[in-house]
Amino acid sequence: MALVSFIGRVLFASVFILSAWQEFNEFGVDGGPAAKELRPKFNVFSKTVSSHTGLQVPEFDIKYVVAAAVAFKGVGSILFTFGSTIGAYLLNLTLLGALLFFIGMKNSIPTRQLKKKAPKTKTV
Numbered sequence: 001m002a003l004v005s006f007i008g009r010v011l012f013a014s015v016f017i018l019s020a021w022q023e024f025n026e027f028g029v030d031g032g033p034a035a036k037e038l039r040p041k042f043n044v045f046s047k048t049v050s051s052h053t054g055l056q057v058p059e060f061d062i063k064y065v066v067a068a069a070v071a072f073k074g075v076g077s078i079l080f081t082f083g084s085t086i087g088a089y090l091l092n093l094t095l096l097g098a099l100l101f102f103i104g105m106k107n108s109i110p111t112r113q114l115k116k117k118a119p120k121t122k123t124v
Contacts, residue, residue, distance in 0.1 A: 006081075013077035016091060020073035023066065031063030038062050069097065 026032035039062050046057035072090045079087025 009081050009083070013081045013087075013091075016073045016077040016080075016094065020070050020077070023070045023073075027063070027066065027070070031061075031066045034066045034069070035062045038065065069094065 023032065023034055026034070030036075042062060042065075049055065049057050073094050076087045076090025076094060080091055081087070
């Protein structure tokens with residue numbers, strides 16, 4: 001039973017390991033495509049926080065956030081594979097971030113509005 005549990009943890013963690021590896025390869029100098037997608041969302045977030053609280057959000061480079069996400073995925077999946085609960089918490093944080101990203105993308109896509117048909121005129 002322990003072998004089956006280990007294989008299940010390896011298969012589950014492999015999704016995160018492969019994702020972290022892909023983001024690491026695409027990282028480049030500017031943070032890669034993940035940083036380009038995250039920058040406008042961070043700008044909206046900082047404007048919202050500033051308008052509601054009056055506090056200024058400190059300016060920082062988004063590539064550090066992407067690097068932290070890659071590190072969370074990589075370290076969390078390795079720790080999860082060997083049965084650590086800290087690894088499970090890191091992967092839960094990664095999943096939460098992915099879900100929030102999905103919700104943000106879903107809300108940014110404009111919905112298609114149905115065209116109203118003009119009523120037909122009756123001729124006499």
